[in-house]
Amino acid sequence: MRSPTPYHDEVRDTELYRQLLGLEKPWTVDRVELDVKQQRVDVWATHDKPKAWPCPECGKDCGLHDHNEERTWRHLDSCAFLTHLHARVPRVRCAEHGVRQVRVPWAEPMSRFTALFERLAIDVLLETSISGATNILGLSWDEAHHLMERAVARGLARRPHAAPRHMGIDEKAIAKGHRYVTMVCDLDEGHVLEVAEDRTAASLTQCLGQFSMNDLAEVEAFAMDMWEPYAQTLRRYVDDIDTKIVFDRFHIVKHMNEAVDLVRRQENKALRADGDDRLVGTKYLWLYGEENLPTDRLELETRMRFAALRSSNLKTARAWALKESLRDLWSQRSRAAGERWWQRWYSWAIRSRLEPVKKVAGMVKRHLPNVLTYFKHRVTNAGSEALNSVIQMLKKRAFGYRSFQNFRTVILFRCGGLNLYPEAHLKPG
Ligand SMILES: [Zn+2]
Numbered sequence: 001m002r003s004p005t006p007y008h009d010e011v012r013d014t015e016l017y018r019q020l021l022g023l024e025k026p027w028t029v030d031r032v033e034l035d036v037k038q039q040r041v042d043v044w045a046t047h048d049k050p051k052a053w054p055c056p057e058c059g060k061d062c063g064l065h066d067h068n069e070e071r072t073w074r075h076l077d078s079c080a081f082l083t084h085l086h087a088r089v090p091r092v093r094c095a096e097h098g099v100r101q102v103r104v105p106w107a108e109p110m111s112r113f114t115a116l117f118e119r120l121a122i123d124v125l126l127e128t129s130i131s132g133a134t135n136i137l138g139l140s141w142d143e144a145h146h147l148m149e150r151a152v153a154r155g156l157a158r159r160p161h162a163a164p165r166h167m168g169i170d171e172k173a174i175a176k177g178h179r180y181v182t183m184v185c186d187l188d189e190g191h192v193l194e195v196a197e198d199r200t201a202a203s204l205t206q207c208l209g210q211f212s213m214n215d216l217a218e219v220e221a222f223a224m225d226m227w228e229p230y231a232q233t234l235r236r237y238v239d240d241i242d243t244k245i246v247f248d249r250f251h252i253v254k255h256m257n258e259a260v261d262l263v264r265r266q267e268n269k270a271l272r273a274d275g276d277d278r279l280v281g282t283k284y285l286w287l288y289g290e291e292n293l294p295t296d297r298l299e300l301e302t303r304m305r306f307a308a309l310r311s312s313n314l315k316t317a318r319a320w321a322l323k324e325s326l327r328d329l330w331s332q333r334s335r336a337a338g339e340r341w342w343q344r345w346y347s348w349a350i351r352s353r354l355e356p357v358k359k360v361a362g363m364v365k366r367h368l369p370n371v372l373t374y375f376k377h378r379v380t381n382a383g384s385e386a387l388n389s390v391i392q393m394l395k396k397r398a399f400g401y402r403s404f405q406n407f408r409t410v411i412l413f414r415c416g417g418l419n420l421y422p423e424a425h426l427k428p429g
Helices: 013-021 115-127 130-137 141-158 201-208 213-218 228-237 249-273 283-287 300-310 315-331 335-350 355-366 368-372 385-396 404-415
Strands: 027-035 040-047 061-078 081-094 098-101 166-174 179-186 191-197 221-224 245-247
Touching (some): 061 115, 130 141, 166 385, 179 201, 191 385, 335 368
Parallel strands (some): 040 081
16 A cells, blocks of 8 residues: 655655755755744754865855854845845855855855845836835844945946946936036946936046046047037047037026026016916926926916916016027038027017026027037937936935935935846745
């Protein structure tokens, strides 16, 4: 008579975890402890006695020296049970590199997580906020942040150092305009390449530090604001820079938006002194491009009111029309057409008797050659994916980040286009 072979006798929990962890010779699972009360699984890995272990530096076969103290790695949960892997890692004595701890197949050196756990954590962190991820993964804020730092360092080490064809340079106000960061982007890929504190020449130099002069010489165009410290910095590092700088649409329209807002504020003040409330509460309406008015979200009454304001003889309406019109500069077909178009707009703007608008017109005129370089390179930060994603992040979180370095980590983690995953791979069982 055949003896019954109950399931738990055939597939032991040690074999199950060996397979789940994808452990291969010489590694195997020694024992598994399940603590139902604590909702915890602990797995101990061990090894049989191979003739030699590879040195982690040179890969040369070496003899076993000794074992380190037991270490613990957080692994993927087993159902809802927190799961930890424990092992004493062998050390080898390499003739060239001395006594070294061997590499384990389930984790990167120094990590407190298995590679599979890190992959999951990275995926979760990419999808949610840090605090959301800490809840889902059962990690502390520091653990989650450290995991992101390691992922970013890994990604940066793997990134090719060639500079992008089209580079976007931008300054962003953080903490309500009291502080700035400088950001360098790959406009073709839509990735943030680096961020640095402040918006000085030194900030940009720091961002460009990762590239060689030869790499920078390969960049065809730099889209940026009319900001002298940046232009001077580029002049120092790049030959023929005056053919490559594009003072771009995004920044010029931003200056015009600020001018419109200034006109509106002054006019609103004057009108209200006469008991005229027409401009009250209209700030954001004037900032939209004509075609971007969120008509689906605006009540009919607001839309009609704004239409009436636009066609009124208010100064704000004139400033707005000038701003809207200026945007056509970039749809001209050639540099020559662009230049002619600009002359007409400029004489209109300069006769507008709107001081903030005249100021922007003068600034653009002084920088005109490098505004018109647009017609050669056709680049702009407007619509830049990298820029937009950072703006969205800045909007969502009004600076809980403890320091600039943390902020940089988060930006590069989310917007850097980096290969973040750990190298050590556990093959699925
Ligand atoms: Zn070695």
